[in-house]
Amino acid sequence: MALMPVDDALAQILEGAAPRGEPEMLGLAECFDRVLARDLKALRTHPPFAASAMDGYAVRAQDVKAGTVLKLQGESSAGHSFDGTLEPGSTVRIFTGAPVPAGADAIVIQEHVSPLGDGTVRINEAAIDGRHIRPAGVDFTEGKVGLEAGRLLDAGAITFAAAMNHASLPVARRPRVAILATGDELRLPGQKLGPSQIIASNTFGVAALARGAGADVIDLGIAEDRMEALDAALDSAISQGADVLVTIGGASVGDHDLVQEAMTGRGMALDFWKIAMRPGKPLMSGRLGEMRVLGLPGNPASSLVCAYLFLEPLVARLGGRPAPKRIQKAILTRDLPENDQRQDYLRGDLAPGPEGGLEATPSLRQDSSLMKIFSDARCLIIRPPFAPPAIAGDACDVLVLRP
Structure with a gap:
C-alpha cells in the first residue's frame, strides 16, 4: 500500500x-465548555421594562432646564418600582436598574441634582429626552434566537442563557x-x-x-x-x-x-x-x-x-466544536537539510523573535522513542515532502504544542 x-x-x-445521538439536557452549572446543540431562544424580554441606567432622578425632559426646582414625588429602586405616574413639575428618585416611572422620559444623574431639604430638589442642568434610560427589550426580546447551535458555552454564553431564563441547555453529547x-x-x-x-x-x-x-x-x-x-x-x-x-x-x-x-x-x-x-x-x-x-x-x-x-x-x-488552530508561522534559527517523500514534524522550541513573530529552533535529536524531548518541545516544525534545504532565517510552519 x-x-x-x-x-x-x-x-x-x-x-x-x-x-x-440526541443532545443531553444539562443544568447551567454543568454546561461550561460544552457545545450548544440547538438554537436557544429567549424565554423573556430584557429588560422587561424601561430601566434607569444611572442613580439619579426621573423627570419629564420638557419640564427641566438648568436651575429648575421639582417636587420629590417618590422613589423607584431595583425590585421596588414607583407605582404612580410622574406629575408635571415633579421628580422621582431612581436607582440603577429600577423601572422608569410612567410619564418620565429622562434621568438626571444625582451628581447634577441638589436636594433642598424641603421635599424639593434643584436640577442643575437641562434634561435630555431619553438620556440614561434603557428601553424595554434593548438587550433581547422573547422568542428571538440569542445563542446559535454550535456555540461553545463559555462564561459569557452561560450568563446570557441564564438571563434568557433557561435553567438547562441542550448540549452535544x-x-x-x-x-x-x-x-x-x-x-x-x-x-x-x-x-x-x-x-x-x-x-x-x-x-x-x-x-x-x-x-x-x-x-x-x-x-x-x-x-x-x-x-x-x-x-x-x-x-x-x-x-x-x-x-x-x-x-x-x-x-x-x-x-x-x-x-x-x-x-x-x-x-x-x-x-x-x-x-x-x-x-x-x-x-x-x-x-x-x-x-x-x-x-x-x-x-x-x-x-x-x-x-x-x-x-x-x-463533539461539534472547532479543532484548535495550532498551525502558525515562524522563522527558523538553524539550517535544515532537504527532505525526502515524507512530511517531517520536528520537535523544537518556540520563542518570541527580536522583531516580533516567532522563532523556531529544532531539537538536535529527533528519535521517536525519546520522551523528554517531546515534553520539552513547544512546537513541531513542519517540513513538507521534498522540501529543499532550509537556512536560518527562512520562514516555516509550526504546529504549536504549548505557548
Missing part, C-alpha cells in the same frame, strides 16, 4: 464526522474515546517491571489530549499480544458505546503486530495504515460499524504527533 499524504489522511479520517495499549512488554506506572518490560506511558498523554478536545475517555487498559485479549478489548469498546477506538502499538505488520489483523477479522473496513510522515508512518485508520478505529504507533513521539494531527481534530468534529 502506497504512503498516503498527511492532508489526504486527515480528510479521510474526518469524513462524515459529526456529533452522534461528548464523543466517547476508548484507548487500548497493546504489547506484552507494557506495564502500568507504579507496577513492578521485568527485565524486558517498559511503562505504558503513551496512554496517558493521548487520553489527556482527547479530554482536552472534549471527549469522555474509556481506559481499556493493556492488551497482551494475543488475539483473545484483543477481541475482549474490542468487545469492551463496543459494549461501552465508543465512538472512537484508539489503539497504541501493534498496528504494523510484524510478527507480533496483531491489532490490524484482529480488527479486520472482526469486520473493520481498513482505510489505510501507512502515512507519508515522520514520525508516525504506521498509522492505521478504519471503521467498524459506526465506531472509528485509529491505530497509533507505539513510539511516544510518533503516537503523540499522530494524536495531535488526527485524533484531536476528529474528537473536536465529533
Whole structure:
C-alpha cells in the first residue's frame, strides 16, 4: 500500500464526522465548555421594562432646564418600582436598574441634582429626552434566537442563557474515546517491571489530549499480544458505546503486530495504515460499524504527533466544536537539510523573535522513542515532502504544542 499524504489522511479520517445521538439536557452549572446543540431562544424580554441606567432622578425632559426646582414625588429602586405616574413639575428618585416611572422620559444623574431639604430638589442642568434610560427589550426580546447551535458555552454564553431564563441547555453529547495499549512488554506506572518490560506511558498523554478536545475517555487498559485479549478489548469498546477506538502499538505488520489483523477479522473496513510522515508512518485508520478505529504507533513521539494531527481534530468534529488552530508561522534559527517523500514534524522550541513573530529552533535529536524531548518541545516544525534545504532565517510552519 502506497504512503498516503498527511492532508489526504486527515480528510479521510474526518469524513462524515459529526456529533452522534440526541443532545443531553444539562443544568447551567454543568454546561461550561460544552457545545450548544440547538438554537436557544429567549424565554423573556430584557429588560422587561424601561430601566434607569444611572442613580439619579426621573423627570419629564420638557419640564427641566438648568436651575429648575421639582417636587420629590417618590422613589423607584431595583425590585421596588414607583407605582404612580410622574406629575408635571415633579421628580422621582431612581436607582440603577429600577423601572422608569410612567410619564418620565429622562434621568438626571444625582451628581447634577441638589436636594433642598424641603421635599424639593434643584436640577442643575437641562434634561435630555431619553438620556440614561434603557428601553424595554434593548438587550433581547422573547422568542428571538440569542445563542446559535454550535456555540461553545463559555462564561459569557452561560450568563446570557441564564438571563434568557433557561435553567438547562441542550448540549452535544461528548464523543466517547476508548484507548487500548497493546504489547506484552507494557506495564502500568507504579507496577513492578521485568527485565524486558517498559511503562505504558503513551496512554496517558493521548487520553489527556482527547479530554482536552472534549471527549469522555474509556481506559481499556493493556492488551497482551494475543488475539483473545484483543477481541475482549474490542468487545469492551463496543459494549461501552465508543465512538472512537484508539489503539497504541501493534498496528504494523510484524510478527507480533496483531491489532490490524484482529480488527479486520472482526469486520473493520481498513482505510489505510501507512502515512507519508515522520514520525508516525504506521498509522492505521478504519471503521467498524459506526465506531472509528485509529491505530497509533507505539513510539511516544510518533503516537503523540499522530494524536495531535488526527485524533484531536476528529474528537473536536465529533463533539461539534472547532479543532484548535495550532498551525502558525515562524522563522527558523538553524539550517535544515532537504527532505525526502515524507512530511517531517520536528520537535523544537518556540520563542518570541527580536522583531516580533516567532522563532523556531529544532531539537538536535529527533528519535521517536525519546520522551523528554517531546515534553520539552513547544512546537513541531513542519517540513513538507521534498522540501529543499532550509537556512536560518527562512520562514516555516509550526504546529504549536504549548505557548
